[in-house]
Amino acid sequence: MLPSPRIKGWCPGAWRPMATGDGLLVRVRPPMGELSRQQMLALCDAADTFGSGLIELTSRANFQLRGVSDDSWPLLMAFLVEHQLVSANPEAERQPQLMLAPHWQAGDDSPTIASLLQARGSELAAMPGKVGIAIDAGKAPVLSDSAADFRIERSIEGGLMVRCDGYALGTAVSDVEAVVEQLIRLTHWFVESGGWDTGRMRRHTAPLPDWAPADTAPAASGAKLALGSHPAGQVVGLPFGRATVATLRELVASTSVTAVQVTPWRRLLVKQKLVQGDVAPAVDGLIRHNSDPRLSIDACPGAPYCEQASVATQPLAERLSGLKNSSVHISGCAKGCARRSHADVCLVGEGGRFNLIVNGAADSTPVRTDLTESEALDLVRKLSESS
């Protein structure tokens, strides 16, 4: 028998969808952070047939479908399993989320470690649902600002290391097998030292064990994927992390597209075999230029999509997207799903009005409260002009 779909209050999945303001939210974790072209088209079909026709890309590099009804959810799950977008085993979704640094290629350490970790997934300790692992073993870490509790990175000397979130330094390990062994031990240490109470590694104050000294520096961080052409194809942005199935179908319509890799930056790496001189066609509804002003604004789905929200966020984000020199975060509530770091200006919904936070996160102390939408817009524009 299928489990009940109405579950709330933690990270949703596909087998454990979350009830939201516009129906069930079903989150799909692309295996190894990549979908083939056929899987991408199947995901579009799923969103079209069983959901609202919108697909979102989350800050943890997952896709999510919205607007799924209780009745259509079992049919959607059968479809997702058939197209290998979701494991047939609901228990697989209880394992920690693996986030791979994008632009990995077969034979790199990142996919090798991910495969080894998946094979030994049952040996990881059972941990709180939000705990995640960043596999970021390219030449330079690129996921340092993305949410993860344990990070596999390249050390400053070029070797592999494992770093616990919240620590500047980590532990050097000899090879990919040793990485996996160290991670498994760390998950058990985390749980045995109170991880279910603290919930996340960043809040976990228990001293690290002797066998996991924080004494090795990671390599300097690398840049996230720039928009536009890329040696593997092209990189496109989803405005505020969202696109319609029509847009995404057009993006992968050409059979020269082989796969799509997800990123935690609202960007997709479309792997495409282009003949020399060919340029990937521009698709309406996507961001293609690094100067696009929408890139400096983060906005969560807001009302009516999220039950926690008392204000609409994305129309306001569109209206503010011409602002220069300011990072802006618009959040439907103080949870701040769209951005965990500070923004120059943050508007947070409360009781149908907005609170204004300057240089802070959604849960920081506001400098102004109880603002109407037009008052909030005026204030943000003035702040931007004076910066």
Ligand code: SF4
């Ligand atoms: S920040 Fe609040 S309103 Fe926005 S998506 Fe998260 S829970 Fe919903």
